[in-house]
Amino acid sequence: MSNELEFLSRRVASGKLSRRDFLGRAAALGISAPFANSLLSSAARAAGPVKGGTLKAGLVGGESTNSLDPALMMTQVPFAFGKCWGEMIVELSPEGKLENRIAEEIGSSDDAKVWTLKIRDGVEFHNGKTVTAEDVAATLERHSDEKSKSGALGYMKGIETIKASGKEVVLTLKEANADLPYLLSDYHLIVQPNGGKDKPDAGISAGPYVVKTNEPGVRHGAERFANYWQGDKMGHADQIEVIVINDATARTAALQGGQVNMINRVEPKIVDLIKRLPGVTIRNHAGPGHYVFIMHCNTAPFDNADLRMALKLAIDREEMLDKILRGYGSLGNDFPINASYPLFTEIEQRKYDPDKAKFHFKKSGHDGSVLLRTSDVAFPGAVDAAQLFQQSAAKAGITLEIKREPGDGYWNEVWNKQPFCASYWGGRSTQDQMYSTAYLSTADWNDTRFLRPDFDKMVLAARAELDEAKRKQMYHDMAVMVRDDGGLILPMFNQFIDATGAKVGGWVDDPHQELMNGYALAKCWLEA
Amino acid sequence: MSSPILKLVAQRVALGILLLLAVSVLIFAGTQILPGDVAQAILGQSATPESLANLREQLGLNQPAYLRYFHWLGGVLTGDLGTAMSSGQDIATSIKGRLWNTLFLAFWAAIVAVPLAIILGLIAVRYRNGWVDKLISGLALASTSFPEFFIGYVLVYFFAVKWQIFPGISTVYDGMPFGERMQAIALPATALTLVVLAHMMRMTRAAILNVMQSAYVETAELKGLSAFNVIRKHAFPNAIAPIINVVMLNLAYLIVGVVVVEVIFVYPGMGQYLVDHVTKRDVPVVQAVGLIFAAVYISLNIIADIAAIVANPRLRHPK
Numbered sequence: 001m002s003n004e005l006e007f008l009s010r011r012v013a014s015g016k017l018s019r020r021d022f023l024g025r026a027a028a029l030g031i032s033a034p035f036a037n038s039l040l041s042s043a044a045r046a047a048g049p050v051k052g053g054t055l056k057a058g059l060v061g062g063e064s065t066n067s068l069d070p071a072l073m074m075t076q077v078p079f080a081f082g083k084c085w086g087e088m089i090v091e092l093s094p095e096g097k098l099e100n101r102i103a104e105e106i107g108s109s110d111d112a113k114v115w116t117l118k119i120r121d122g123v124e125f126h127n128g129k130t131v132t133a134e135d136v137a138a139t140l141e142r143h144s145d146e147k148s149k150s151g152a153l154g155y156m157k158g159i160e161t162i163k164a165s166g167k168e169v170v171l172t173l174k175e176a177n178a179d180l181p182y183l184l185s186d187y188h189l190i191v192q193p194n195g196g197k198d199k200p201d202a203g204i205s206a207g208p209y210v211v212k213t214n215e216p217g218v219r220h221g222a223e224r225f226a227n228y229w230q231g232d233k234m235g236h237a238d239q240i241e242v243i244v245i246n247d248a249t250a251r252t253a254a255l256q257g258g259q260v261n262m263i264n265r266v267e268p269k270i271v272d273l274i275k276r277l278p279g280v281t282i283r284n285h286a287g288p289g290h291y292v293f294i295m296h297c298n299t300a301p302f303d304n305a306d307l308r309m310a311l312k313l314a315i316d317r318e319e320m321l322d323k324i325l326r327g328y329g330s331l332g333n334d335f336p337i338n339a340s341y342p343l344f345t346e347i348e349q350r351k352y353d354p355d356k357a358k359f360h361f362k363k364s365g366h367d368g369s370v371l372l373r374t375s376d377v378a379f380p381g382a383v384d385a386a387q388l389f390q391q392s393a394a395k396a397g398i399t400l401e402i403k404r405e406p407g408d409g410y411w412n413e414v415w416n417k418q419p420f421c422a423s424y425w426g427g428r429s430t431q432d433q434m435y436s437t438a439y440l441s442t443a444d445w446n447d448t449r450f451l452r453p454d455f456d457k458m459v460l461a462a463r464a465e466l467d468e469a470k471r472k473q474m475y476h477d478m479a480v481m482v483r484d485d486g487g488l489i490l491p492m493f494n495q496f497i498d499a500t501g502a503k504v505g506g507w508v509d510d511p512h513q514e515l516m517n518g519y520a521l522a523k524c525w526l527e528a
Numbered sequence: 529m530s531s532p533i534l535k536l537v538a539q540r541v542a543l544g545i546l547l548l549l550a551v552s553v554l555i556f557a558g559t560q561i562l563p564g565d566v567a568q569a570i571l572g573q574s575a576t577p578e579s580l581a582n583l584r585e586q587l588g589l590n591q592p593a594y595l596r597y598f599h600w601l602g603g604v605l606t607g608d609l610g611t612a613m614s615s616g617q618d619i620a621t622s623i624k625g626r627l628w629n630t631l632f633l634a635f636w637a638a639i640v641a642v643p644l645a646i647i648l649g650l651i652a653v654r655y656r657n658g659w660v661d662k663l664i665s666g667l668a669l670a671s672t673s674f675p676e677f678f679i680g681y682v683l684v685y686f687f688a689v690k691w692q693i694f695p696g697i698s699t700v701y702d703g704m705p706f707g708e709r710m711q712a713i714a715l716p717a718t719a720l721t722l723v724v725l726a727h728m729m730r731m732t733r734a735a736i737l738n739v740m741q742s743a744y745v746e747t748a749e750l751k752g753l754s755a756f757n758v759i760r761k762h763a764f765p766n767a768i769a770p771i772i773n774v775v776m777l778n779l780a781y782l783i784v785g786v787v788v789v790e791v792i793f794v795y796p797g798m799g800q801y802l803v804d805h806v807t808k809r810d811v812p813v814v815q816a817v818g819l820i821f822a823a824v825y826i827s828l829n830i831i832a833d834i835a836a837i838v839a840n841p842r843l844r845h846p847k
Contacts, residue, residue, distance in 0.1 A: 243699050
């Protein structure tokens with residue numbers, strides 16, 4: 001069969017080409033209708049999951065310092081490998097809905113303070129034991145303990161008591177929180193036997209793959225778990241392997257040479273080149289991650305609302321999206337939420353307006369230049385972005401002085417310390433999480449020093465509100481406050497850009513994290 | 529062998545040990561000068577005064593620096609390199625595999641590079657100033673002048689992507705069959721060979737040419753020996769000391785200087801391991817790796833010295 005026909009039949013199977021068009025193209029290539037029809041049905045059959053083979057991913061974000069302890073997971077490789085061997089209490093579906101995993105049902109009291117998780121029957125750990133309510137409770141307890149140094153500790157602190165009784169786990173919160181199920185989908189909260197209290201880095205959970213090799217910073221391998229509780233949905237390949245390839249060129253070459261089936265973090269500037277390679281598919285999709293310039297609202301000269309507004313108006317978002325992200329992103333609007341969050345509402349897009357910026361700058365009474373700190377590590381292209389900002393601001397009569405800081409120590413010495421700098425956020429799964437992490441007066445990571453008691457009250461009220469329509473309105477009002485008064489300049493949301501090689505089937509875009517929220521290896525398959 | 533050689537060799541070894549001790553002091557002092565102490569680095573942002581005090585007590589950081597140095601040195605001498613801060617793993621165990629990988633790659637690169645460089649050097653001398661000499665020198669200098677990452681990427685482009693003869697990523701692991709392992713290291717070993725080739729080749733050429741001016745070479749020529757025999761029997765043995773020196777220097781480079789090649793080919797060796805831990809401020813690991821690198825460098829230099837001494841007929845046959 002010619003390559004073109006094979007390609008076309010796959011496009012029909014994936015719904016990108018109509019059957020009628022396909023038959024037309026086949027006729028043009030001199031293929032008879034009955035044969036073309038048989039091609040089509042074999043392509044459609046191939047669209048279902050195929051069992052077997054070894055699926056390999058070459059990923060950036062692994063170091064020899066990594067551990068299998070879920071509490072310590074920080075970077076992409078432990079995250080993606082964790083989704084292969086770990087099983088979650090609850091997960092977010094690609095559509096942003098809650099998907100029950102080990103918890104079969106999640107219910108709350110009317111005031112959203114007491115939550116009950118009903119544990120699913122018949123889920124088995126890799127060591128042969130059955131997952132019990134005690135295991136789930138112990139997992140949550142471990143991540144609430146300061147000593148575990150868990151990345152989920154921030155949210156877990158809000159839980160006052162954790163009790164297991166029979167098949168249920170009952171959580172009592174310190175303060176009402178309607179988002180608790182979303183918080184439980186945090187990737188650190190992998191359910192382990194006895195919560196991993198005995199051996200946190202044993203790598204044993206109830207996920208679709210059983211850990212076989214674990215060489216931190218080099219490679220991680222796993223084999224399909226025969227007793228996985230939903231084997232029809234995940235765990236199609238017999239084996240999976242994650243190879244750590246931190247160098248971007250080596251990663252691309254490995255995909256091109258067929259040594260791996262998928263890679264993460266394709267650089268925007270080479271996407272157009274990679275797209276043309278035979279067999280390679282670029283998988284780019286919007287996520288909650290964003291690139292920012294942040295001003296401390298309580299530090300001169302940024303304590304002046306007019307100066308903040310002048311700088312927000314003096315940045316050319318469209319140019320930046322175009323030049324820094326090569327279009328692989330979306331415009332920011334100076335509040336940290338976009339359509340990948342539940343309960344998002346559109347707000348009028350802020351545009352580059354040098355005249356208005358000039359007006360606000362004059363009104364602020366600020367004299368002289370404004371110092372902006374940036375660094376290569378702030379986000380990819382942050383130094384170039386600062387220079388673009390400098391040029392667009394100059395047209396508004398604002399002089400930006402750029403100071404390039406060394407990447408080493410940027411997150412300790414500059415970010416969250418200096419009053420105006422470049423940075424990025426990976427985003428969170430709910431609006432409440434995002435606002436609580438970085439915009440509450442009391443938040444450690446309030447990197448814009450946004451100190452508004454009325455805003456804090458709104459965050460807490462929205463958190464406890466179970467009526468969706470009311471909540472949506474509250475989040476809209478909060479977004480407007482941050483956008484118009486906050487210290488956040490958000491030029492763009494970035495996209496996750498992954499790439500897959502030939503024969504990888506079953507890819508579904510997931511807005512929550514790269515690589516299908518980490519599930520690419522567990523959910524994809526190798527086409528025969 | 530006679531006593532002057534033994535004495536000289538013993539002197540070199542003793543000097544090397546002294547030097548290594550000095551280096552260990554430097555490494556230890558260097559990591560002490562870094563701002564913040566190990567306890568602060570371990571606890572990071574979440575440090576409270578009490579937990580800092582507890583951890584310092586636990587790690588023995590309250591003792592004076594010289595006591596800690598001897599404690600560390602004692603551990604190193606008995607094979608205990610401590611545990612890594614970032615992952616809690618035993619350093620000696622994790623370094624063992626990495627060091628083995630690095631040595632494996634360096635060994636095969638050297639097996640190819642050293643004889644090749646010397647033979648090319650000899651050929652260049654034989655046809656000196658002719659087109660063969662110019663071609664060899666030109667190619668070798670060109671391959672050395674290109675940065676390692678460029679050579680690496682060019683090799684990957686042709687051999688891994690275009691022709692798909694060798695894998696572009698060289699991840700090796702325990703229990704990998706020997707054939708597969710050799711295939712995996714083919715490209716990084718080639719890149720390393722190209723990088724070190726010219727230095728050794730040019731040195732061989734220069735050293736032999738230097739000797740070629742001597743009277744005894746002229747005598748040999750007048751005796752009617754063929755040009756190759758003159759070089760092999762008379763010039764090469766007398767030029768061997770500087771050649772060994774430069775070979776050893778390049779061997780040391782193959783072991784301690786391959787970070788870039790390791791990163792490009794994703795080879796799990798010492799360089800990658802060191803970089804990961806430097807970024808995490810994992811001081812015990814950095815100390816251990818630093819010391820190992822220093823030891824490799826110093827011992828290869830001692831070997832070069834000794835070889836030069838042994839190769840010197842005036843020392844071998846004292847009057």
